[in-house]
Amino acid sequence: MITVYQYPRLLGIPNMSPFCLKLEAWLRMVDIKYDIREVADPRKGPKGKLPFIKDDEIVVADTSMIIDYLKKKHSIQIDDHLTLSERAVALAFERMLDEHLYWALLYNRWVDDNWVKTKEALFSTLPVVLKGIVPAVAQKNIKSELDGHGMGRHSRDEVYERANQDLKALTDFLADKPYLMGDQPSTVDATLYAYLCNILEVPLRSPMKDYLNKCKNIRAYNERMGAQLFPEFFRQDESEEAWLTER
Template identity: 25%
Template structure:
């Protein structure tokens, strides 16, 4: 059996994505959640991002590559359908969640209404001597990325309204299905679930949490993913 260790704190949506995917597949793994910023660069020198996971000591970076590896080491309960067209749709929705929904959530983490909470939440990841400077460090190295990407430049009410419209799109896509692509969850469910977790937990982005809570179809779906991954 492959020995798997997943590295990264569950404050990251991508860490939650791989943890829930592994739980759904009933994979056994170790989870190393307590990493400092320098640890991240040591463990993940190619991207400098978490999650990373060790498979029998071989390091794999990026939540998408890690999840693919899960299906290789254990094909049961596949994260992507065997049917090519369905698989393409699942990967596209996963990618939309990782590369687009993520930025709505990040944009809201760094608006002036929420940035102080984001800094407070992340201060613990800095080495002790740097913690007094957590505000400028995180605003400069992470917060400014939302401006570079573009969503960080949108007026607050526009960003919230656009997020609401994307959530309405998700409600439409879900329809009356149990999960986004039928009776079983797939990698797209876990990717969106991860973004929702970061957006809702720990009270950092109450605006994100409110937009989800206004849509009972999505809160119901979230509960079903949680049930499918509880061990």
């Protein structure tokens, strides 16, 4: 059994990190057993980030590399039904989520009005002497990363406009399919669910949540995935089940 080192569970969802949640969702999708070790400091990871895994004596970091490693080791066939063109589309969506929408999510939590709630969730257990120092340093580092990426150089309206363009592309492509790429789940569904959960299921306001709440198909997808993968956290809403039946 592998051990997954990831952030603690906070804000009522499996993980506030879309990368940690992506990995755990994927592990459940392919039925690989695992243990969890909660780590608050990402610097303890081999690449200074979370998650990472230990598989006996082998340590693998970076969510995508972990999934690739486990696919090869266990001959996982979750993506084998996809054509070459479908795999290309799935990879493009993965990159859009991880390399673009992710930064809007960071902005929403660390720069926008949600910073107070984010700070409370992440740093409330710190000793009093550190509460005024560590959050400020962490926020400064995140702002620097946002500026380096480019997202942090946009205005608030521009950040959310770009993010909602991503979400519209996903909603349009999903249409009435049960999974993003069709009738069967694939790795990209673990990624998509991780981001939707981190927008829709946390007690934080954002124009991204406002947009998604208008999209019946994406809300139904999120609730269905949550009920399937993390039943201890989420139960599918009866109204959404009715909507799916009508479809």
